Amino acid sequence: xxxxxxxxxxxxxxxxxxxxxxxxxxxxxxxxxxxxxxxxxxxxxxxxxxxxxxxxxxxxxxxxxxxxxxxxxxxxxxxxxxxxxxxxxxxxxxxxxxxxxxxxxxxxxxxxxxxxxxxxxxxxxxxxxxxxxxxxxxxxxxxxxxxxxxxxxxxxxxxxxxxxxxxxxxxxxxxxxxxxxxxxxxxxxxxxxxxxxxxxxxxxxxxxxxxxxxxxxxx
Amino acid sequence: xxxxxxxxxxxxxxxxxxxxxxxxxxxxxxxxxxxxxxxxxxxxxxxxxxxxxxxxxxxxxxxxxxxxxxxxxxxxxxxxxxxxxxxxxxxxxxxxxxxxxxxxxxxxxxxxxxxxxxxxxxxxxxxxxxxxxxxxxxxxxxxxxxxxxxxxxxxxxxxxxxxxxxxxxxxxxxxxxxxxxxxxxxxxxxxxxxxxxxxxxxxxxxxxxxxxxxxxxxx
DNA sequence: CTTCATTTGTGAAACTGTTCACAGTGTGAA
DNA sequence: TTCACACTGTGAACAGTTTCACAAATGAAG
Ligand SMILES: NC(=O)c1ccc[n+]([C@@H]2O[C@H](COP(=O)([O-])OP(=O)(O)OC[C@H]3O[C@@H](n4cnc5c(N)ncnc54)[C@H](O)[C@@H]3O)[C@@H](O)[C@H]2O)c1
Ligand SMILES: NC(=O)c1ccc[n+]([C@@H]2O[C@H](COP(=O)([O-])OP(=O)(O)OC[C@H]3O[C@@H](n4cnc5c(N)ncnc54)[C@H](O)[C@@H]3O)[C@@H](O)[C@H]2O)c1
Numbered sequence: 001x002x003x004x005x006x007x008x009x010x011x012x013x014x015x016x017x018x019x020x021x022x023x024x025x026x027x028x029x030x031x032x033x034x035x036x037x038x039x040x041x042x043x044x045x046x047x048x049x050x051x052x053x054x055x056x057x058x059x060x061x062x063x064x065x066x067x068x069x070x071x072x073x074x075x076x077x078x079x080x081x082x083x084x085x086x087x088x089x090x091x092x093x094x095x096x097x098x099x100x101x102x103x104x105x106x107x108x109x110x111x112x113x114x115x116x117x118x119x120x121x122x123x124x125x126x127x128x129x130x131x132x133x134x135x136x137x138x139x140x141x142x143x144x145x146x147x148x149x150x151x152x153x154x155x156x157x158x159x160x161x162x163x164x165x166x167x168x169x170x171x172x173x174x175x176x177x178x179x180x181x182x183x184x185x186x187x188x189x190x191x192x193x194x195x196x197x198x199x200x201x202x203x204x205x206x207x208x209x210x211x212x213x214x215x216x217x218x219x
Numbered sequence: 220x221x222x223x224x225x226x227x228x229x230x231x232x233x234x235x236x237x238x239x240x241x242x243x244x245x246x247x248x249x250x251x252x253x254x255x256x257x258x259x260x261x262x263x264x265x266x267x268x269x270x271x272x273x274x275x276x277x278x279x280x281x282x283x284x285x286x287x288x289x290x291x292x293x294x295x296x297x298x299x300x301x302x303x304x305x306x307x308x309x310x311x312x313x314x315x316x317x318x319x320x321x322x323x324x325x326x327x328x329x330x331x332x333x334x335x336x337x338x339x340x341x342x343x344x345x346x347x348x349x350x351x352x353x354x355x356x357x358x359x360x361x362x363x364x365x366x367x368x369x370x371x372x373x374x375x376x377x378x379x380x381x382x383x384x385x386x387x388x389x390x391x392x393x394x395x396x397x398x399x400x401x402x403x404x405x406x407x408x409x410x411x412x413x414x415x416x417x418x419x420x421x422x423x424x425x426x427x428x429x430x431x432x433x434x435x436x437x438x
Numbered sequence: 439c440t441t442c443a444t445t446t447g448t449g450a451a452a453c454t455g456t457t458c459a460c461a462g463t464g465t466g467a468a
Numbered sequence: 469t470t471c472a473c474a475c476t477g478t479g480a481a482c483a484g485t486t487t488c489a490c491a492a493a494t495g496a497a498g
Contacts, residue, residue, distance in 0.1 A: 009429070010425075012422055015425050016415075016421075018421075019418040019421035019422070020415070023400060044402070045402055081425075082421050082424065088420075088427075090420070090424075097320035100316065101317045102416070104316045105316070150424075151420070151423050174426075174427035175423040175424065177420055177423045181242060183239070183264055183265040185265060191422075191426035192423075193423045195414065195416070195419055196238075197324070198242065198331075199235045200396055201307075202238035202241075203231055203235055203412055204395065204396045204411075204412045205301065205307040205370055205394065206229075206300075207234075207394055208393035208394030208410055209307075209393075210228070
């Protein structure tokens with residue numbers, strides 16, 4: 001296989017921060033700012049100048065020593081990298097409380113397009129929610145192929161998640177964002193990102209409590 | 220300050236995995252299983268036996284070479300560590316689409332208790348949603364002190380998030396779980412966890428695309 | 439043109455987290 | 469009681485990430 005120097009497997013943490021930089025740069029640009037220094041971006045991202053420079057170095061972007069980085073160029077660079085020029089089409093499975101909130105949030109929001117939603121319950125299918133048509137699960141393979149969907153978002157109950165993941169994989173999806181509180185097993189090479197609210201809250205609660213204890217013991 | 224050996228600052232990744240183990244152990248116990256080996260837990264958590272053993276070593280828990288770990292003891296240990304014996308009381312700010320989904324999800328779910336919700340919109344306050352009373356923002360400081368709330372969950376629009384965070388900090392909260400797509404500035408020592416859906420989707424989209432490209436180029 | 443202040447780009451160090459490899463150990467079998 | 473096995477506990481190697489420190493570059497000012 002021929003390895004282009006461009007496709008050099010950027011680590012996940014860096015991708016996450018680039019996603020954040022993109023939002024910040026979009027805001028700056030909207031405010032009319034043209035140039036930005038690493039320390040400015042770092043302050044906005046609650047990070048360090050070194051980290052910012054290292055990240056931009058990772059994607060091969062260069063600034064000018066006295067002027068900093070040109071926002072429009074940097075933004076184009078990051079967007080090209082994250083979106084790979086074509087808009088990402090996404091499918092949602094599970095149009096419950098969380099699923100509807102997600103659809104509402106991403107409605108008309110670049111650069112992600114929810115091209116289809118799926119639900120098992122007949123009363124949810126057939127409608128259009130926030131610009132996204134809801135299909136019965138039986139049509140999943142067909143719709144995902146037709147709409148060229150490469151990413152699936154799972155928002156079904158925990159017991160259903162693995163089954164839905166299997167269906168998505170079978171339908172040709174390459175990456176999954178999973179909100180159900182179970183770890184999914186997928187074939188090697190496919191990418192799964194877990195968003196686990198219970199875990200997130202446990203983390204906050206743990207460190208918050210630790211704070212309280214340290215405060216108590218230091219008096 | 221006297222440093223007890225117990226309060227040895229466990230890394231965030233480990234806390235996250237412990238939270239996951241807890242759920243898995245609860246399920247196993249409900250199924251009537253009494254003992255578990257590191258490789259079994261690892262398979263359920265989509266991890267490795269080494270990782271599991273290292274994590275349990277970090278919290279100072281020991282199993283038996285031939286029998287593995289006693290689930291009830293391990294569970295008690297993890298729960299004691301995460302919850303610190305008292306149930307965590309949490310406040311939600313922003314009862315919109317996401318806020319309501321979160322309330323619905325955590326309703327009656329151990330070990331987190333949503334003790335109060337706050338919203339700026341008068342039509343949302345005064346009611347009880349999923350067992351959680353919704354107050355106007357003006358009562359935040361009072362209610363948070365009264366209910367002994369140490370953790371805040373932010374689900375307001377991005378532009379409002381920093382202001383809400385400041386109010387929560389002022390009210391005495393020690394940790395924040397933030398769903399708004401901005402990085403929060405808080406006084407040193409307080410803990411903030413960001414759940415950034417845009418970032419999560421960007422990551423999945425990036426790696427899914429990379430998959431597609433590698434497949435294309437390897438043919 | 440030269441100087442100066444400032445910021446970038448980056449090798450290397452420091453740090454953090456994960457995996458390996460195996461000695462140590464409790465258990466059940468004989 | 470002794471043996472052999474399968475698993476745990478853990479030091480050490482390894483891998484990945486962040487931070488440091490400074491040479492090189494740039495533009496502005498005199
Ligand atoms: N609501 C939250 O804030 C929240 C937070 C964290 C995690 N989660 C997780 O997200 C998931 C969904 O949560 P929710 O609150 O939206 O639940 P919900 O019960 O409101 O919605 C679930 C939806 O999935 C559909 N569904 C069930 N099985 C299906 C299947 N096999 N194929 C297709 N559709 C199916 C149901 O018809 C329903 O519409 C759960 O796993 C939950 O644990 C939710
Ligand atoms: N809906 C999602 O799935 C989703 C996903 C990712 C991120 N988010 C983020 O979560 C946040 C909320 O999303 P949403 O979809 O629920 O929005 P929403 O507009 O439905 O709800 C926002 C709620 O916050 C209240 N509010 C606004 N300003 C406030 C203030 N200063 N104090 C108290 N309450 C205030 C509003 O009255 C409203 O009820 C946003 O920042 C959004 O970017 C949402």
